[in-house]
Amino acid sequence: MGTTQLESVPEPKYWHLKMVIGEALDSDFTVGEILPNERDLAARFGVARATLRQALEQLELEGRLQRRRGVGTTVAPPRMGVDVSTTQHAWPGSAQDAWQSFDCARAVPPAAVARMLATAEHEETYTLRRLRVSHGQPVAAEQLFVPASSVPELSAIDAPSGAARARAVLRELQRLDLDGQDRAVELGSARADDARELDRLPGSPVLVVTTRYFSQGRTAAVTLATYRADTCRLTFGDSGDVQISHHGEERRAS
Amino acid sequence: MGTTQLESVPEPKYWHLKMVIGEALDSDFTVGEILPNERDLAARFGVARATLRQALEQLELEGRLQRRRGVGTTVAPPRMGVDVSTTQHAWPGSAQDAWQSFDCARAVPPAAVARMLATAEHEETYTLRRLRVSHGQPVAAEQLFVPASSVPELSAIDAPSGAARARAVLRELQRLDLDGQDRAVELGSARADDARELDRLPGSPVLVVTTRYFSQGRTAAVTLATYRADTCRLTFGDSGDVQISHHGEERRAS
DNA sequence: GAGTGGTCTAGACCACAGT
DNA sequence: CTGTGGTCTAGACCACTCA
Structure with missing residues (x-):
């Protein structure tokens, strides 16, 4: 210039x-x-x-x-647009929502998540792990926290703790009325486990998308999705495939 | 070993x-x-x-x-939630949309912006500069690119090139029907000028929000907003004031 | 094995804020 | 001025990938 x-x-x-x-x-x-x-x-x-x-x-x-x-x-190739729009989305796991590879366990969620779910301080929740793949690349790892109170039918279930349990939790979720959801994006650094699944080093910059799912006047579930910040551009709307460059700097049309 | x-x-x-x-x-x-x-x-x-x-x-x-x-x-204090939801928003500058301190010039936009606006390669656009302040802190600097074709009434205007011109451009924009808009978020590093306005060093991590404004079947304007990644959590929805912590890690309730 | 990026060291000087 | 974080150097070794 x-x-x-x-x-x-x-x-x-x-x-x-x-x-x-x-x-x-x-x-x-x-x-x-x-x-x-x-x-x-x-x-x-x-x-x-x-x-x-x-x-x-x-x-x-x-x-x-x-x-x-x-x-x-x-x-690197231009960042890929990854749709994270909230409109017309349903519970996680519905239809085919681009997420794969479920797993499930019971664990105590982070304090911030517990606060959003209004659960007791050290109360366990169902904790599902998912992976989002786009264009053959893993782009995001997610944790889904579902308090037992949101899926009462599952309460006394014994224990297929893996993928089967994950499907069961999601199935129960679908039965609830989804009043709305809520999203926030912030910068973070990849935890060790997320980094491994995203094929990055621990500490790599990631975009953390926090979603709250509302049902019956309360927060029925929360997800923490960590997107690779290097390869992803999060899109809200219908512009997923439009090429947008970095922060006003020029990029050749290639 | x-x-x-x-x-x-x-x-x-x-x-x-x-x-x-x-x-x-x-x-x-x-x-x-x-x-x-x-x-x-x-x-x-x-x-x-x-x-x-x-x-x-x-x-x-x-x-x-x-x-x-x-x-x-x-x-640092917990990140502040900054609302960037697209619903029910109108053209920039309408009502009071949390942005201040306008300026205006004519400049050639970055290639990626020109592509979105479908303007000629080196065609100048009106280029407005705005600052967003929240809780007394500057949180984002924005560039608004408006091709002359979007505000035809302004074509032959001579030159109050500063704030007055900025208001004139925005006033003309309001007269268009806004069909919709479109948002994307990605990680970037602060340009020197943005960094100065945000009270950060050049290269500091920022969240770049690209917004396209549609009118009459085309992209009538584009904004590039760079938010301080260290202090901001971008919210899409009505959860602006809820405290969310970093990427699943715990943070004390203080 | 050779070659890559990732980590780490022990220094040095600079730019800036608050005296 | 002093003290802070920001930049820079010239090395060293480690962890990893691939032929």
Whole structure:
């Protein structure tokens, strides 16, 4: 752009590096192409490897690079739009809602979830685990918390604790009237178990979507879904397949 | 190599540190309290400062710490819920929609925005700048892109290029029928100008909300809003004031 | 095995806020 | 000024992938 002022405030090296590499990605690389390794790149730009890594980290945060230990750094494809709109959705598990691979256990939910469910402090709930796959990639891992009071028919059930139990809980949920739901998105870092299922390192940035399901004037269930922040763009509405770039920065049409 | 077969996956030091400090935040600190400085903390835990910083960075990413150069590291308050629901919303600038401090210019939008607006490659649009303030804190900076074709009455206007022009553009927008809108959320890093207005450093993690406004079968306007990821939880629905914690981890009720 | 990214160290200097 | 977090260096070793 035209009006870059003289550097009254010298920008950090890694910031400049990020810009330079970002432009190079647009002009000289194609999606999936692997970059030179970090030591070579650092030497090429005359900086320490840690500084180079700081630039790569930001580019990865913006979804422009993908780094895999033991493999290398590749140019990431544009983020995929993942629909998380709340309209006309029903209980989880209904129809085919893009989630797979259920599991179930009984566990004490995090305090924040217990607060939303208005359960007792250390009361166990059914805790289902699901995985969302899109375009062949795992994009989100979810925990579904259902207090026993929401599925009274299941109370005295013995114990197929795995997928069968999960299906049973969902089946019972469907029988309730869903009054509405409620969603929130915030930034988080992947827990170890989520990271494993998402094929990321623990601590990777994720978008945490908290959903509350209302029935009969109370919160009947809560889900915590953690989406890979590097590969996902969450869409609310009908724009799932439109390409949107990062934060106003340009991206080549490829 | 017969050492501890357990610990088949030794967790990194910074990960362990993050957990330890996170628990300490819950039990031994109150919101707003300042932590010992990084050099002291590093010495106390017997690690290099860089390692300690890696842990603090993650905690800041999760919204649990706030670090300010020249001041220190403080315990952050819970994230505030910021309503970004699309239902029953109208054009930007209508009623009082929590946005302030308008400005306007003509500029070439980023390629991704031009694509959504279906404008020519280097066609200028009206480019409004707004700031969203919540609880006395700036939480988001926004760019609103309006192609001249969406506000034809303004075509030959000369040039109050500042706030007056901004109001004029918004006034013209209100006259269009709003067919619907469309929202997407993704992770980004703050541009230098946004960072300045949000009182953050360039590159800070932000949640980028892209909104398309439809009118007469086409995209009449587009906004790019960058929300501070450290302090904000975006809510879709009517749960703006409910406290939700980070990604299933516990947070004390304070 | 060689090569990659991930972690960690022990320093140094800089930019900024509050005296 | 002092003290803080932010940046940067030049190494080292580890964990992982793949041929």
